Amino acid sequence: MSDLARIGVAIDSALLARFDELIEQRGYANRSEAFRDLIRDELVQKSWESPDADVVGTVTLVYNHHVRMLNEKLTDMQHDHHQNILSTMHVHLDHDNCLEVVVVKGKAGAVKKIADALISAKGVKHGRLTITSTGAEL
Amino acid sequence: MSDLARIGVAIDSALLARFDELIEQRGYANRSEAFRDLIRDELVQKSWESPDADVVGTVTLVYNHHVRMLNEKLTDMQHDHHQNILSTMHVHLDHDNCLEVVVVKGKAGAVKKIADALISAKGVKHGRLTITSTGAEL
Amino acid sequence: MSDLARIGVAIDSALLARFDELIEQRGYANRSEAFRDLIRDELVQKSWESPDADVVGTVTLVYNHHVRMLNEKLTDMQHDHHQNILSTMHVHLDHDNCLEVVVVKGKAGAVKKIADALISAKGVKHGRLTITSTGAEL
Amino acid sequence: MSDLARIGVAIDSALLARFDELIEQRGYANRSEAFRDLIRDELVQKSWESPDADVVGTVTLVYNHHVRMLNEKLTDMQHDHHQNILSTMHVHLDHDNCLEVVVVKGKAGAVKKIADALISAKGVKHGRLTITSTGAEL
Numbered sequence: 001m002s003d004l005a006r007i008g009v010a011i012d013s014a015l016l017a018r019f020d021e022l023i024e025q026r027g028y029a030n031r032s033e034a035f036r037d038l039i040r041d042e043l044v045q046k047s048w049e050s051p052d053a054d055v056v057g058t059v060t061l062v063y064n065h066h067v068r069m070l071n072e073k074l075t076d077m078q079h080d081h082h083q084n085i086l087s088t089m090h091v092h093l094d095h096d097n098c099l100e101v102v103v104v105k106g107k108a109g110a111v112k113k114i115a116d117a118l119i120s121a122k123g124v125k126h127g128r129l130t131i132t133s134t135g136a137e138l
Numbered sequence: 139m140s141d142l143a144r145i146g147v148a149i150d151s152a153l154l155a156r157f158d159e160l161i162e163q164r165g166y167a168n169r170s171e172a173f174r175d176l177i178r179d180e181l182v183q184k185s186w187e188s189p190d191a192d193v194v195g196t197v198t199l200v201y202n203h204h205v206r207m208l209n210e211k212l213t214d215m216q217h218d219h220h221q222n223i224l225s226t227m228h229v230h231l232d233h234d235n236c237l238e239v240v241v242v243k244g245k246a247g248a249v250k251k252i253a254d255a256l257i258s259a260k261g262v263k264h265g266r267l268t269i270t271s272t273g274a275e276l
Numbered sequence: 277m278s279d280l281a282r283i284g285v286a287i288d289s290a291l292l293a294r295f296d297e298l299i300e301q302r303g304y305a306n307r308s309e310a311f312r313d314l315i316r317d318e319l320v321q322k323s324w325e326s327p328d329a330d331v332v333g334t335v336t337l338v339y340n341h342h343v344r345m346l347n348e349k350l351t352d353m354q355h356d357h358h359q360n361i362l363s364t365m366h367v368h369l370d371h372d373n374c375l376e377v378v379v380v381k382g383k384a385g386a387v388k389k390i391a392d393a394l395i396s397a398k399g400v401k402h403g404r405l406t407i408t409s410t411g412a413e414l
Numbered sequence: 415m416s417d418l419a420r421i422g423v424a425i426d427s428a429l430l431a432r433f434d435e436l437i438e439q440r441g442y443a444n445r446s447e448a449f450r451d452l453i454r455d456e457l458v459q460k461s462w463e464s465p466d467a468d469v470v471g472t473v474t475l476v477y478n479h480h481v482r483m484l485n486e487k488l489t490d491m492q493h494d495h496h497q498n499i500l501s502t503m504h505v506h507l508d509h510d511n512c513l514e515v516v517v518v519k520g521k522a523g524a525v526k527k528i529a530d531a532l533i534s535a536k537g538v539k540h541g542r543l544t545i546t547s548t549g550a551e552l
Contacts, residue, residue: 003426003427004424004425004426004427005424005425005426005427005430006422006423006424006425007422007423007425007430007445008420008421008422008423008446009420009421009422009423009445009446009449010418010419010420010446011418011419011420011421011446011449011450011453012417012418012419012450013417013418013419014551015450015453015454015457015552016419016421018457018551019453019456019457022456022457022460031421031423032422032423032424032425035423035425035449035452036425036426036429038449038452038453038456039425039429039433039452040429042433042436042452043429043432043433043436046436137428137432138429
């Protein structure tokens with residue numbers, strides 16, 4: 001991305017030791033990478049507070065594909081919002097259950113509305129909207 | 139799924155009116171569907187508290203594919219855990235940025251560890267683990 | 277409160293059994309009480325989405341009271357917003373550390389701003405805004 | 415607390431600019447304080463994952479004090495767990511509604527159990543457990 005700045009951070013030694021332990025457990029190569037992740041996560045959360053912000057999200061759905069017409073309904077809904085829906089992945093979890101992940105892009109308000117509609121569809125057992133970003137500003 | 143029970147729920151009229159308004163906004167066909175979703179979400183959250191529980195999750199990653207070797211690294215990591223990784227979807231967000239969704243299945247403890255490793259990889263701008271379930275028990 | 281309605285909810289027997297188990301663990305006297313709690317929690321979360329909504333919250337702060345002037349600063353900040361601050365409780369956790377809980381009432385936007393200011397004060401080790409409601413509409 | 419370390423963090427200039435804007439909005443005096451808060455929040459969340467960890471939490475309850483025997487019941491429950499309950503604050507929100515904040519200390523598992531019991535009590539309209547720490551290790 002852009003050029004790199006190098007800043008100094010003052011931090012209690014004991015706190016730093018505990019942070020180093022945590023980021024090692026999580027697999028970070030170095031502290032700077034971990035700090036950047038903390039920052040970016042704050043910015044992503046903040047960005048979703050405004051309904052007009054440009055965001056990217058994933059909608060995770062678990063459903064029984066034997067429920068009559070559910071598959072068709074979910075597909076129809078996605079086509080109705082094709083400007084906002086980038087891609088969909090379908091995974092067969094077992095004989096009955098499917099997991100579908102829908103990648104959604106657009107204004108935060110519109111993306112939430114699409115997610116609500118998919119998650120509330122009759123027959124969807126569990127649904128979650130996960131918020132992220134286009135990456136362009138991170 | 140299993141056979142259907144019909145239970146009675148006592149609820150203040152004013153509270154019920156506000157709930158009806160909320161679920162209409164979200165697009166629920168009826169109250170029973172909304173109640174079942176609330177229940178299932180509680181059960182999913184609860185199930186993830188035990189590291190030995192069988193769970194399904196999605197890991198959402200946003201990264202710049204120009205970062206040297208990142209793509210290879212993420213692919214290698216996924217192959218190292220191929221027993222736990224069901225499927226991956228890749229979306230091109232813009233010239234630089236990709237979104238990848240990885241569907242992970244297994245013990246909650248193992249799934250969290252894989253998610254940590256993917257999210258902490260150098261060059262990944264934003265990552266999130268979303269928890270859901272196999273659907274079999276919902 | 278208002279008069280009581282009695283509604284019927286259709287739910288798969290297996291799902292109901294798991295729900296009954298969960299609410300027994302949590303100590304609910306009956307299902308209706310558990311359902312009402314699920315509903316009210318959704319409504320509280322929804323209410324905080326609008327910055328103009330009337331809300332109540334608690335700000336939990338942990339800090340070392342030996343940090344110079346921190347106590348005075350936190351008190352001053354609370355007095356500056358006395359119209360929004362209902363009450364404060366102070367607990368001595370150990371020789372150094374205090375926990376303070378500040379009950380805040382007002383528009384969601386204003387309450388968030390006060391919470392941000394208290395949590396970001398130099399010397400505050402950990403802070404959290406917890407959202408709830410005046411109870412009047414629940 | 416302990417002696418202070420000074421570490422260098424490499425960060426993209428554009429990302430740093432957005433972070434600086436965010437922490438100014440939140441009222442942070444400087445970047446180091448904001449970084450330390452991000453770290454401590456991660457550590458607090460991590461600490462609660464283990465049921466045996468020593469934690470501090472606050473339970474926020476909103477209830478109608480006209481509900482028969484509710485006040486007595488909540489007081490009794492708190493006395494039953496007096497080793498874990500440090501302090502309680504009671505606020506009169508309006509003619510009917512009270513807010514009570516209970517500060518709880520102990521093993522994470524025990525603290526969650528007490529919170530569940532208080533929140534599930536019949537007549538409690540809304541309840542939330544907020545997790546924090548004794549501050550001793552932060």
